[in-house]
Amino acid sequence: MKTKIAVLVSGGGTNLQALIDAQGSVLTSGEIALVVANNRDAYALERAKKAGIPTAVVLKKECGSQEAFEEKLKEVLTEYGIEVIILAGFMTILTEQFTSCYPKRILNVHPSLIPSFCGEGFYGLRVHEEALKYGVKVTGATVHFVNEIPDGGEIIAQKAVYIEPGDTPETLQRRVMEQAEWILLPQAAETVCAGLQQ
Numbered sequence: 330m331k332t333k334i335a336v337l338v339s340g341g342g343t344n345l346q347a348l349i350d351a352q353g354s355v356l357t358s359g360e361i362a363l364v365v366a367n368n369r370d371a372y373a374l375e376r377a378k379k380a381g382i383p384t385a386v387v388l389k390k391e392c393g394s395q396e397a398f399e400e401k402l403k404e405v406l407t408e409y410g411i412e413v414i415i416l417a418g419f420m421t422i423l424t425e426q427f428t429s430c431y432p433k434r435i436l437n438v439h440p441s442l443i444p445s446f447c448g449e450g451f452y453g454l455r456v457h458e459e460a461l462k463y464g465v466k467v468t469g470a471t472v473h474f475v476n477e478i479p480d481g482g483e484i485i486a487q488k489a490v491y492i493e494p495g496d497t498p499e500t501l502q503r504r505v506m507e508q509a510e511w512i513l514l515p516q517a518a519e520t521v522c523a524g525l526q527q
């Protein structure tokens with residue numbers, strides 16, 4: 330039996346796409362059984378539908394509080410028998426109330442080499458803007474386990490990406506995705522799912 334994965338998304342979902350495309354090749358020990366968005370307009374939902382993967386939308390403002398939002402997420406994940414959760418551009422912080430229920434079973438992809446340019450407020454394009462502003466010459470991506478500290482859980486994999494002259498936050502974001510995130514995330518998902526089956 331394959332490990333049941335839920336991918337949590339907020340936006341475009343290119344990392345979700347990388348996971349979908351890796352199913353049957355890099356990702357063999359797990360299968361994406363559910364995609365959950367915290368935003369009705371997330372294009373990632375279309376990607377899931379095209380791939381025939383069930384979707385759910387859980388909105389914080391409809392739940393009324395962070396606590397109720399996390400309870401609702403847990404309810405949906407339990408309903409689908411989810412064993413591993415992948416945050417793929419999921420732009421909301423989860424508290425200990427949620428993370429402690431899934432120790433070493435929640436993965437996140439972050440677009441920098443942690444511990445640089447990470448933690449609260451560092452997400453999406455912002456991360457690349459800050460890397461360029463600082464003037465670092467090397468950045469990259471990190472896949473890590475999620476605990477109660479934002480971007481503070483154990484690192485699973487990292488890959489470096491060089492900054493090039495003339496880079497903008499957008500060109501850098503794209504290169505970090507192509508050269509690091511889309512490769513690392515499916516590999517890390519496979520490692521974790523395979524580990525759970527031993």
Ligand code: GAR
Binds near residue numbers: 343373417439452
């Ligand atoms: C990705 O670059 C991901 O690493 C980043 O958001 C982007 C989502 O793109 N996540 C964070 O910044 C989390 N702190 P996608 O929706 O196309 O996968």
